[in-house]
Amino acid sequence: MPQGQRRLLLAARSWCSGGLVAGLGVRVFGLGGLVAGLGWLAVWRRLSFGSEAQSLAFFLELARCYTGSYCQLIASGHKFESLNKTVCFHLSSSSAPPVQKNHARCSSMEHQLLRTCLKSLNDNNNTLSLQALASLRSLIINPNTSDSTIYSILETLTRSLKLGTNSLTTHHHILKLLTDLASHRTHLSSQILNSIHSSSLLFTESIQIATESLTSLASIANSDHNKIDDHLFMSLCFAATSTSARLRLLRNGERLGIGMHVLFTVFLGFTKDPYPYVRKASLDGLLGLCKSGNVFEDVSVIEGCYFRAVELLQDNEHSVRSAAIRVVSEWGPMLIAAKEENDKIDWSNQVFVQLCSMVRDMSVEVRVEAFNALGKIKLVSEDILLQTISKKVLAIMKEKNSHGQCAAERFEILASSYAGAFVHGLEDEFHEVRKSACNSLRIHTILYAEFARQSLSLLMDMLNDDSMAVRLEALETLHHMATFECLHVQEIHMHMFLGSLLDNCDLIRSIARKIFKLVKLSDLKLFRSSVHGLLQNLERFTKDEADVFSVLFFMGRSHGNFAAHVVKEVSQEIEPVLEGKLVLDSARVAAFLVLAISAPLSQNQNGQNIPPRLFSYAVTLLGRISSALREVVDQDTLLAYLSQCSRSSNHGTEVEESSLLPVVDDAVLTHSRKDVNSPVGVPMLQTGNGTSKVQPVISCELEDLATSIVECQADELDEVMKSVNLILARVRDAWLLVQSRCTNVAVRALRDCKRELAMLTSASLESAGILAFTLQYLQVMKLFAKIWEHVVWKIRSDETGGLEYLFGKLDVRLRELRYRYIGFSKEEGLYVLELIVVACMLRLSKVEICCSPTTMKKLSAVISHIEILNDKGTIEPSNILMDAKKTVHEIESSKAGISSSLFQITNLVDFFTLKQFSLCSRVRHINAELDVPGNDSENPLPFVSGLPVAIPLDITLYNVGSENRLWLTIRMSQESTQFVFLDLNILGGCNEVKKFTFMAPFYRTPKARSFSSWISIGMECVLEDCHLVKHCGGPKRELVHLCQEKEVHLCLVRRD
Incomplete structure (x- = not known):
């Protein structure tokens, strides 16, 4: 007998002796193969051990899993004549119609199984055994089981549920069977709910049993929300004596479909529970009511919830205080919205001050929640915000208090609760708190110019924080300020700001460059320092070239006069050197050319001197520049613009606003990039008067053909x-x-x-x-x-x-x-x-x-x-x-x-469950093709032992960007691998499909007549830990290979 069939029969024998539940062996080892190999009759004979009832129960479960129902099993009755003595089947002698015979036989099996279960109940002191429970489950999930049998099962399970002698396992299985019964027989769900409720299992001291009972109630209620009404829920809540039962009820209130007002009453009442976990669950329930979009029209209801949460801000348990902060931050704005227009700012200030009082809490979790909540209050008075970034009470606050608003002592207490709140957060010893403070500060810096100006120094200090997450958050805040034109950088801040451009983290450098795209610099000195910082970024991190060029282009557009001055100062670096040779392969020269071509696009260029030859120089770097500006303008349009500007005037003349140099509208500069190889309409730069200076020459036939493709x-x-x-x-x-x-x-x-x-x-x-x-x-x-x-x-x-x-x-x-x-x-x-x-x-x-x-x-x-x-x-x-x-x-x-x-x-x-996944985006595959032309075992490449050898490679790259770092791996064995860096900027930039020839140097030629090496292209995983990989002169992080290894054959050069 095959091993799988033997395992199934062993599982059956184990089940009959109490080791497994029915059907387990069927799911594990595969019933189809067993039946096909042995036949039903042989299966029955091999299962005939133990008592007849046990063997019959397992056999019926087996048949149900395979055939779907007992009636289908009986329909093939000529195969089961040998089972007549056991299950009372008289298939051949009966004269009744087939359908009636099938029903009769099903009924006979039902009664046999039910009698077996009842007998087990009597034999085990009124406790159902696992075998009996398994048999009952077979009857419950069978759609052909009669109603009378189902009612008998429900009565048996209800009686067993109330027994105090049941074990935890038995309670679990009984509740599971009742849940299955409710799902298969929905008309009994109300009766089953009452059975579970009347069993008092919800209020037992056993946490596991109470949890199982409530879970069963919730599962049944999901199919019919009307089955648990508000009165039943209220009675369950107030009758619950154990903490676990109250917790389960509070956490499942919304799931059980209870009315909003009942839930609000219960949640608010249980905020005074003596146990902190219950108070926290009640506050979480109130928070859920607010977030679910429920509308409370009665202002007194909102005030009652808000003030109760304010009281719990002083709770002894830190988890309760955290939950209270969340409730204040959600119900506070709801209370503000419900007030009259004249009172809104006062109530908003009050909520803000209440939250500020929690930023010095002893718990880190509470402080983080406090700063998260501060960011949700959108409207605050400027004087209060200014006080939060100063530890001393400001004069303006004292002046306001001099009008007799409150006593001096009370004023000192009130002012000290929020004085320097953000300063304390930014100086906190835990980086989670500092990060949260930066995030909260971001919301308020765009409200008032003075507050943004004074906050800038605090944020600049955070750029030196030890935590990368804090530095990122500070830069995100500065970027937010620059977006709303609230960032005014001074000279005192520049050294901190420029330091972010040299950070080892790619994300930090990227966000810093985004800020430079948007920031408005007030004088030439600051602009010159910014350009110098970007050039340092370019020299140290060559992979950032495209992003640096893009930033310089935007800065030149925003600061036309400054850009023209800088280009004039460095013109000697751009001009030809000895014998008329240009140094255009220098990244520094290319950066200055990008700055030069962007200056005329500024609205405030005001006639600065831009030599037209610089545009001619830029044409020679068209691939690198267009790749950097691909989000702004396509390559064809850029070429037309450079060509036009290089012919616009003679050397030394000034570029006036009315000259041929186009001024680009923001809408044109931010258009989406299209395929430059496609003949479909090319977007064009527009001049100031809206007329096009560059007309693409495309025939109507080509346009129609391209459109259809x-x-x-x-x-x-x-x-x-x-x-x-x-x-x-x-x-x-x-x-x-x-x-x-x-x-x-x-x-x-x-x-x-x-x-x-x-x-x-x-x-x-x-x-x-x-x-x-x-x-x-x-x-x-x-x-x-x-x-x-x-x-x-x-x-x-x-x-x-x-x-x-x-x-x-x-x-x-x-x-x-x-x-x-x-x-x-x-x-x-x-x-x-x-x-x-x-x-x-x-x-x-x-x-x-x-x-x-x-x-x-x-x-x-x-x-x-x-x-x-x-x-x-x-x-x-x-x-x-x-x-x-x-x-x-x-x-x-x-x-x-x-x-x-x-x-x-x-x-x-x-407990992991795989989610349904579907593709909505157009995913692109980074791939490569590698070939060694003319090389095989019959035509090896020549080499000299001990000297480097150049290996010619034809390389095709797909969807490789400038931010990707590619390496050639050349290995002779697993232990001997050489890495060669592929600098895409030197090789001609990055396109969707890029083909080129590369001579790969191999230095480790052995002393041998011939050898083979394997070459592949790998891409560095930029987000992996750089400390996990140690390659001398190679990649700092793990590689993913973009193509299959290619074998290269080499042969020693002979003297003749």
Whole structure:
């Protein structure tokens, strides 16, 4: 007998002896193969052990799983003549019609099973055994079970539920059966609810039983919200004597469909509960009512909730104080909106001051919540805001108080509660508080110019903070101020500001450059310092070239006169040197040319001297400059503009506003970039009077042809997207099979998806990228399924080496999924990061191979990146991400390390559920093709031992941007690898498809007659930890390979 069939029969024998519940062996080992191999009769004979009732119950469960119902089983009655003695089937002798015979036989089986259960109830002192419960479940989920049997089952379960001798396991199974019964027989849901309520399980001292009972009530109520009315909920709340029961009721109030006013009354009343966790749950409930969009028209109701939350700001428990702050921040604005127009500013100030009083709390969590809440108060008086950035009471505040508003002593107490509030936050010892203070400050800096001016010095100090997250938040605040033209940088601030351009973090440098795009500089000295700082950024980080050029272009447009002065000062660096040779390959010279061509586009250029030859020089760098300005203007338009300006006047004349140099409108400069290779209409620069100076020459036939091609490509892409999303929908179904321990079936389903995907064809780069991503995603899910079998189900727990191999392969696939595909929406990007988090948690949960320090570093870095993404948007992270973030913080703060949270990590993995994923964005695939022309084993390249050899390579890059760092890897073995950096700026910039020839130097030629090496192109993972990879002269981070390795054959040069 095959091993799978033997396992099923062993599972059946185990079940009959009390070891397993019915159907477990069927789901694990596969019933179809067993029946096909043995036949029903042989299955019955092999199951005939133990008592007849036990064997019959298991056999019927087996048949139900395979055939779908008992009637279908009986319809093939000629196969079961040998079962007559046991189940009273007389298939051949009965003269009744087939349908009547089927019903009769079903009824006979029902009564047999029911009698067995009742007998078990009497034999076990009125306690249902697991075998009896399993038999009852078979009857409950069978749609053909008669109503009389169902009522008998309900009566039996209700009676058993009230027994005090039941174990926790028995209570759990009984409640589960009642929930299943309510879902299959909805007309009984009301009676089942009353049974659970009358059993008093909600109020037992056992937290687990109370939780199970409330969960059952909530599940039944989800199908019919009218089943739990407000009176029942109120009675449950006030009858609950245990803390756990009150907590469950408060947390599930909205889920149970209780009315808003009843919930408000209950939540407000339980804020005075003696237990802090109940008070916190009540406050969270009030917060949920406010956020769910409920409208409270009675001002007294809003005031009652607000003032109760204000009282709890002084609670002894820090979690209650945090919850009270959240309630004040949400109900406070609601109270302000309900007041008269003249009173709104006073109430807004009062709410703001109440929140300010919490910024010095002893708890870090409370201080963070306080600053988060301060950012939600949109309207505050200027004098109060100014006082929050000064620790001393300001003169204006004393002057206001001199009019007799309050006594001097009370005034000092009131003013001290919010004096220097933001200063304390920015000087806090915990970076979470400093970050929150920066974020809150951002909201208020755009309200008043004086407050923005005085806040600038505080924010500049934060640019030297030890925490990268704080520096990022401070720069985001400065960028927000620059966007609303509230940022006025002074000379005293420049050295701090320019330091951000030299930060080692790519994100910090990027945000700093965005600020320079928007900021208005008041004098030439500041402008010159800014240009110098950007050039230093360019010299130290060559990969930032495109972004630096873009910033210089915007700065030149905004400061035309300053740009013209700087270009005039450095004109000697741009001009030809000895023998008329230009130094145009210098990044510094290219930067000055970008500044020069942007100056005439300024509205306030005022006739500064821009030599036309500089525009001619810029034409020679058209590829690099157009790549940097691709978000502003396309290459054809830029070429036309440069050509026009180079011919506009003779050397030495001034550029007047009425000259031929066009002035670009903002709308034109911010148009979306189009494909420069496409003959479809090219956007044009417009002159000041709105007439076009550059007319593209395109025939009508070419326009029609291009339009039809674009439409066909769009239709094809839509079809590919639809087909791909249908395949992705089936991936989630396959994952449900994995969680049901049917891993082999799930893997086969994923293989079918791959075969369907291979049938789709692509005629464009966009559709090819989508298909490549989908294939990669299917491979990732296949690896997850295999790892799940090892780690969660522990079916092959002894194969540690094989599991480590699977984890290594999964890490590579996920890294490729994250870095080799661009154009994700924020939701799609978060989904990919969630998969990486789950992979890390799976590795951590496997103690034998967890590699805790490395995996924890990676997990912490991914979660930090997710936090940054969430701070920039309104997308709520999934439960697994929130729980993983909490767990990581607990591990980092615990001295015991990961061992203290291993159980929690395992639980997180067990409760992971794959979300439905669909592609909405047009994903692009970063790919490469590599070829060594004319090289094979018959035509090797010549080399001299000990000397470098040049290997000619034909390289094609797809969707590679200027921010990507590419490396050639040349290896002779796993231990001997040489890296060669590919500088795309030197090689001619970055386009959607780029082809070029490159001579790769190989220095490690061995003393041998011939040898082979393998060459590939890798891309550096910019967001990975740079300390994990140690390559001398190579990449600092992990590489993802963009193409397959290419073998190169070399042969020693002979003397003859």
